Amino acid sequence: MSVSYSAVGWNRQKKLYDGIIAAFCITYLILFAGFTWIFNAQVTFETLIIRSASTLAVILLHIILAIGPLCRLQSKFLPLLYNRRHLGVTMFFLAAIHGVFSILQFHALGNIHPLLSVFVSNTNYDSLAAFPFQAPGFIALIILMIMAVTSHDFWLHNLSPRLWKTLHMFVYMAYALVVMHVMLGVIQYEQNPLLVILVFTGSISLIVLHLLAAQKERKTDEAKLTAKQDGFVMVCKITDIENTRAKIFCVEKERIAVYRHEDRIYAIHNVCKHQGGPLGEGRILDGCITCPWHGYQYLPHNGQSPPPFKEKVSTYAIKIIHEEIWLNPQPFPEGTTQTGAKSDNYGQ
Amino acid sequence: MTKNLRIRHRQIWALMALLLPIGILSAWLVIPNHEPVKILKPREQVLLPVIAYTAGTEHFQARVRTNTDRSAWQLEWINKTILTTPSAVIYKIKGETFAPESAELIGRIETQGRYIFSLQPDSTGWVGTRLILYDFIHAQRTDSIKF
Ligand code: HEM
Numbered sequence: 001m002s003v004s005y006s007a008v009g010w011n012r013q014k015k016l017y018d019g020i021i022a023a024f025c026i027t028y029l030i031l032f033a034g035f036t037w038i039f040n041a042q043v044t045f046e047t048l049i050i051r052s053a054s055t056l057a058v059i060l061l062h063i064i065l066a067i068g069p070l071c072r073l074q075s076k077f078l079p080l081l082y083n084r085r086h087l088g089v090t091m092f093f094l095a096a097i098h099g100v101f102s103i104l105q106f107h108a109l110g111n112i113h114p115l116l117s118v119f120v121s122n123t124n125y126d127s128l129a130a131f132p133f134q135a136p137g138f139i140a141l142i143i144l145m146i147m148a149v150t151s152h153d154f155w156l157h158n159l160s161p162r163l164w165k166t167l168h169m170f171v172y173m174a175y176a177l178v179v180m181h182v183m184l185g186v187i188q189y190e191q192n193p194l195l196v197i198l199v200f201t202g203s204i205s206l207i208v209l210h211l212l213a214a215q216k217e218r219k220t221d222e223a224k225l226t227a228k229q230d231g232f233v234m235v236c237k238i239t240d241i242e243n244t245r246a247k248i249f250c251v252e253k254e255r256i257a258v259y260r261h262e263d264r265i266y267a268i269h270n271v272c273k274h275q276g277g278p279l280g281e282g283r284i285l286d287g288c289i290t291c292p293w294h295g296y297q298y299l300p301h302n303g304q305s306p307p308p309f310k311e312k313v314s315t316y317a318i319k320i321i322h323e324e325i326w327l328n329p330q331p332f333p334e335g336t337t338q339t340g341a342k343s344d345n346y347g348q
Numbered sequence: 349m350t351k352n353l354r355i356r357h358r359q360i361w362a363l364m365a366l367l368l369p370i371g372i373l374s375a376w377l378v379i380p381n382h383e384p385v386k387i388l389k390p391r392e393q394v395l396l397p398v399i400a401y402t403a404g405t406e407h408f409q410a411r412v413r414t415n416t417d418r419s420a421w422q423l424e425w426i427n428k429t430i431l432t433t434p435s436a437v438i439y440k441i442k443g444e445t446f447a448p449e450s451a452e453l454i455g456r457i458e459t460q461g462r463y464i465f466s467l468q469p470d471s472t473g474w475v476g477t478r479l480i481l482y483d484f485i486h487a488q489r490t491d492s493i494k495f
Pocket residue numbers: 050051052054055057058061095098099100102103106118134137138139140141144178181182185186434435485
């Protein structure tokens with residue numbers, strides 16, 4: 001499903017997003033060079049590149065890791081998620097510039113191979129204070145490279161979304177390695193505590209955001225639905241759902257999006273086939289349920305993407321009793337047509 | 349996201365909430381002789397007037413400077429040639445044995461130029477003291493100056 005959804009204006013947004021990323025990076029690099037020139041003019045051009053690229057990469061990494069939980073906590077951040085991939089690839093390129101320049105600057109002149117030199121030029125692996133801090137940086141860079149290369153949808157299709165998601169969880173490991181690369185590296189030799197304070201604040205903010213988001217998700221997953229009848233469970237009142245919107249319910253460990261489209265209620269599996277986005281947090285655009293993450297679309301009555309796309313999600317049976325929505329959590333095969341359910345009061 | 353994936357995310361961040369602060373704090377605690385907080389202190393620019401001690405090699409010149417009442421001290425460091433190791437820090441030791449964990453860290457220099465670092469007053473004087481230039485990337489001492 002790689003053809004873009006120009007009808008909903010995703011492309012314009014994408015360009016704007018890329019423009020903002022580029023403008024942010026260029027402004028940062030110019031400011032960094034300016035401040036270095038004022039406060040530490042002895043720095044060589046190579047060192048300037050090494051430090052400006054590395055610090056910018058770390059800032060972007062924090063932004064990237066904050067976007068997920070921010071979107072869980074507050075839907076107005078969703079536009080940031082839409083193009084996170086470009087942010088990730090940009091961050092990798094900056095980290096790679098830093099890594100390559102560091103290897104050239106610090107390891108190219110020795111008589112062992114520069115890559116080997118990263119690991120063996122300092123062998124104090126048993127000391128925290130003198131730890132060979134470049135080793136964690138190198139491993140982090142390899143992880144970030146694998147992420148950047150496999151970030152394209154081509155790999156998503158070829159690796160299966162599940163494997164792809166699992167692979168992309170390694171970014172957390174890369175983050176921890178980068179933190180230790182900085183803490184055991186320059187921070188040990190720099191008397192100005194600004195960098196320690198920034199690293200510490202950054203890490204704590206990410207931890208708090210992720211834990212808050214996890215707590216919120218847990219509430220949805222553990223909400224108790226007690227009214228049951230003939231395999232159906234009562235989820236909410238019709239009036240609880242706005243037209244073109246949905247509510248998400250977790251029934252028997254699966255999340256289901258219950259949508260209202262015109263005068264009917266439909267239920268589909270909440271997990272988008274692309275990267276697992278929450279379909280119930282999207283809305284109906286041009287008659288299709290549109291994923292809030294990157295805009296994949298599904299028809300409400302059969303869970304199928306409109307032609308020429310081939311994605312399908314499961315659908316569920318719905319009935320309405322006394323203006324209450326009852327849902328059968330037993331999924332129909334993906335793409336099965338459902339009539340949905342209609343309220344007696346609609347259209348009156 | 350599926351429920352399993354959500355649980356895995358939660359577990360990973362619970363682990364990170366434990367490990368990251370431990371990692372950061374233990375790395376912070378081993379910083380040698382970390383000084384009191386002076387976050388945005390600009391690098392000192394003004395040289396103190398009295399040169400108390402001086403020493404050098406063909407590559408570097410080091411001068412220990414003070415004021416007339418000897419209440420403030422500085423190290424003025426000049427790179428006479430361009431350094432080949434761009435990751436140099438200066439340590440101060442008494443005697444001959446050097447280990448970065450126990451030596452006093454004076455500051456970090458770049459490959460070229462002149463630097464001024466403030467020093468703790470040293471009542472024992474500087475005769476016999478050594479400044480060690482240390483390359484922290486390759487964990488080796490690259491040069492030293494004896495006063
Ligand atoms: C091949 C991999 C890497 C190598 C060889 C490497 C090497 C280095 C070196 C030698 C320094 C000290 C530079 C200086 O004298 O200022 C440094 C610092 C730093 N590194 Fe890395 N690094 C690598 C990967 C990374 C990655 C992946 C990141 C983050 C995304 C990163 C972030 C930083 C930061 C923030 C600093 C402190 C600022 C600076 O001095 O540049 N590094 N690294």
